[in-house]
Amino acid sequence: MLRMSNLFLRTLRDDPSDAEVPSHRLLVRASYIRRAAPGGFSWLPLGWEVFRNVERIVREEMNAAGFQEVHFPALLPKEPYEATHRYHEYGDNLFRLTDRHGAEFLLAPTHEEMFTLTVKDLYSSYRDLPLVIYQIQTKFRDEARPRAGLLRTREFSMKDSYSFDLDQAGLDVAYQAHRNAYIKLFERMQLPFVIVAATSGAMGGSASEEFLAPLPVGEDTFVRCTSCDFAANVEAVHTPVPDAIPFDGLPASMVHNTPKTPTIAKLVDYVNGVGENGDASLRHPDRDWTAADTLKNVVVTLRHPDGTTEPLAVGLEGHREVDMKRLEAQVAPAEVAPFDEDDFKKYPALKKGYIGPGALGANKESGIRYLLDPRIVDGTQWITGADQYNQHVLHLTAGRDFTGDGVVEAAEILDGDVCPSCGSNVEIARGIEIGHIFQLGTKYATALELTVRDENDKPVTPTMGSYGVGVSRCLAAVAEATLDDNGLCWPREISPADFHIVSAGKEGTPHGPYAEELASSLEAAGLRVLLDDRPKTSPGVKFKDAELIGVPTIVVVGRGLNNEDDPTIEVKDRKTGEREDISTSVIVDHLIALAR
RNA sequence: CGGGGUGUAGCGCAGCUUGGUUAGCGCGCCUGCUUUGGGAGCAGGAGGCCGGGAGUUCGAAUCUCCCCACCCCGACCA
Known part of the structure; x- marks a missing residue:
């Protein structure tokens, strides 16, 4: 029995000044946790009760799925992580340290290498597979910016599991088993969640989904439909392609002087006849022009893994920005960098602020590859740069007056965009990443030379999956999802008491x-x-x-x-x-x- | 890493502009009396390297410089 007369706690009447996020404020005020280090928290009795309840739910659902619990050290030698190149790829986020003999160690941010090596150590036959093992362990990541209390810390508790299968069919089974187990455990926590397709990033591999708790304090943005159950990461949203418009009767394109209009806003004002030097003769007959009537052409630099660079132009509606995450997902493994002043000097055909399709394209003057947003279908008409300073062209028509070298999904998603699933509208929402499931494939098994013998005594490389649930983060997410003006409000199974x-x-x-x-x-x-x-x-x-x-x-x-x-x-x-x-x-x- | 903000008692804050009593208030804590259904009252008390360092000055919480930490936005982030 917990007794308030001797429980180790001190509730606070005022909000702590260093806590902005509601769950953080209340967990500190109600004496569940105290900040102990940058990105590190101590657990007080109530907090530890709750932590263990969350942990127990995760453990029970993992065990119910037939997975076996193990436990690895958090302090690891660097060699396995060098074999997979992650010792360096992980960059500044990895805590590295040196022992008294000068040997290098790390505090594990995740454990793919050790699990793979241990399976290699114990198993050598196809008969041993499939296998799923998991642990609930403290992870360390030297986050650039810990924030929001327990939501992003440098030391945190994570359940991580790893599956080992002989083939893709087996991996699919393990993946699905985790997906189902996660659904159950989040439902037991009474944590609302959506499952979104994700890119797998530094983990390598193919299929990957994130479980997001849709809460405004979340750090991940995702897209969801306001009427159907569609939800996806911004990288994974496909823009529905509108029908092409017949060219018959469309006005011819015409170049106009549009002085001092290097930005979309100034251009729109100009053609609407607004301002001291606006040109009212260019006004739309029925309505005002908007930024969506303009075709914006953004040039970036692609940096390929081999170190070479290449310019790339993206044409998109003028009211949208280029979404770097979406663009990078399209051009991976290349990375995207801004096009700077020096770059512009190398391409005199590009008139900054007045770039148009006339100069863009693999076989045009600039030679720059030119990709178009999927909405730029044949017959759409645009106000866009005329490739001369202080000049724009009106009624420039896709398919008739210009074409791109291809299509790219790089425009930002906006509230009200068409849902790719049902045709209704989507909205941008924020979510807390509470779980993530990956199909890793053979990246780790290959790098660490894990093979087993098949029925013909031939070595085969198992295919792997990795699956994570942030235990301490889930606790914070539950707090965040349930709290009200008066305080915390736990579901019974997580609560420190009934x-x-x-x-x-x-x-x-x-x-x-x-x-x-x-x-x-x-x-x-x-x-x-x-x-x-x-x-x-x-x-x-x-x-x-x-x-x-x-x-x-x-x-x-x-x-x-x-x-x-x-x-x-x-x-x-x-x-x-x-x-x-x-x-x-x-x-x-x-x-x-x-x-x- | 870039931009903005904040560091004064366990917690929340004032004082700083214009340097000068013993650095103040509320909550919490301790003692006593009263009180007991929505963060009680009265009286007394303890608790501070004013984030750290260096400077300016007769004198620094206050002015200058450097550093550190925290919060927010962005970048980054299995």
Whole structure:
């Protein structure tokens, strides 16, 4: 039984000044955690209870799926990570250290190498596979910017599992098993989530999905449909291609002087006749021109893995920016860098601020490869640069007046864009990444020379998957998803207790002893109780603390106990705020039923 | 790493512009009395290297320079 009279905690009346995110504020105020280091937190008794509950849910669902728990050191030698090149690829995010003999070590950010090596150590036959092993371990990453309390720390708890299979079909089974287990465990945590297709980044491999808890404090943006259940990472959204428009009757393109219009905003004002030197004769007959009527041409530098660079032009609607993540996903493994002043000097055909399709394309003057947004279909007409300073061209028509060298999904997604799944509208939302599942393939097995013998005694390289759930981050996400103005509000399975019993009588009245007795009865039934037995503490303080701490059911032993004919106990639901007076004759059974 | 903000008691803050009593207030903490259903009242008390260092000055929380930490935005981020 947890007793407020001696529990190691001190609740705070004011918000800590260094906490902005609600879950961080309340976890500190309610005395679950304390900041101990940049990006590191100490767990106090209530926090540790909650942490272990989250951990237990994860563990139970992993075990239920038939996966086996193991445990590796966090302190590892660098050699395995050199074999996979991750010792350097991980860059500054890797904590490196040196022992007294000068040997180099690292604090593991994730454990693919060690799991692979251990399987290599123990197993050598196809008969041993498939295999899934997992651990719940502290991970270390030297994050550039820890933030938001437990949401991004430099030391954190993660469940990571690894699957080993002989072929893709086996990997698919392991992948699906994790996907299903994750769905179950997040549902048990009552954590809302969406599953979005993701790019696998530095992990290598192919199929990859992220579990995101859709919350505004999340760091990941994703796209979701406002009417159907479509959800995806911005990199994975495909723009529906509009129908082409017949050229018949479309006005001819015409070059106009448009002085001092190097930006889209100034250009739109100019052709709308706005401002001192606007040209009203260019106005649209029926409406104002908007940025969406302009064709913006953005030039970037592609940096290929072999070190060579290449310019690339992207044509897109003028009201959209180039989304670097989307573009990089399209041109991978090349990286994208901005096109700087020196680059412009090398390409005199590019008139900065007035770049148009006339100069762009592999066989045009600049020779720069020119890719178009999928919305730029044949027959669409654009206001765009005329490749001369202070000149733009109107009614330039795709397919008739210009073509690109291809299509690229690089434009940012905007609220209201067409849903690729149902044709309705999408919105941009934020989410906390709480889980991630990857099909790694043979990258690690190959690098570390893991093979097993097949039925013909031929060596085969197993194909792997890796699957992570951030345990401490999930805790914060649950807090974030459930809290309200009064404090935390835990789901029962995660809560530090089933019941928070407030003894609200004066000293010397029967309330104290009754609360003790009720707490014991509940404990005897296997339920967890937090008893506020503090003497000389006013009821108001106890009520406020109970709300702040967030146990799902608050039980008040108070004035109802004074009813001589039928004494009652108040039972309050933390989430809904609903109160009920329950007769002492049935209170124990009533509470047991609530908790089951 | 770039931009912005903040560091004063366990927590929240004032004081700094214009240098000058013993650095102040609320919460929390300790003692006593009263109080006990929504963060009680009165009285008394403890608790500070004013983030760190160097300077300017007769004198620095206050002015100058450097450093560190934290928060927010961006970049980055299995």
